Amino acid sequence: MQHVVEICSNCETETKCRRRDFSEQAWAVLVLWHEVQASAVDRPICEHCYNELREVLIDRADEIEEIIQDMDRDRGQPAATGTSGRSGKSAAGRSKVRKVS
Numbered sequence: 001m002q003h004v005v006e007i008c009s010n011c012e013t014e015t016k017c018r019r020r021d022f023s024e025q026a027w028a029v030l031v032l033w034h035e036v037q038a039s040a041v042d043r044p045i046c047e048h049c050y051n052e053l054r055e056v057l058i059d060r061a062d063e064i065e066e067i068i069q070d071m072d073r074d075r076g077q078p079a080a081t082g083t084s085g086r087s088g089k090s091a092a093g094r095s096k097v098r099k100v101s
Helices: 024-032 047-059 061-074
Strands: 004-007 014-019 044-046
Touching: 014 047, 024 047, 024 061, 044 047, 047 061
Parallel strands: none
Antiparallel strands: 004 014, 014 044
16 A cells, blocks of 8 residues: 555646555446546555545446346346345345455
8 A cells, every 4th residue: 555646647736646446347437427537447546536536326226237237137037036134135145345257
């Protein structure tokens, strides 16, 4: 976790930046929703941008799950069925936001 003062790939502010570990799907929806510039994907961003993007992903987690289910249906794969309580996990015990291959 090396912090380097440089220009944030997203907001272009000169500050401490580092590469953030979002999944490919998270980066894709953030770009789709115009929350991050495509040129910032997998590049160092500042703490402020990271916190903003993280909040967007948390706030819109239900939309992400719907997108993943739609993609599964389009590929002919069975979609995740139901959720167990409010834990955010499907009946099979998987996390709501999962990597799609």
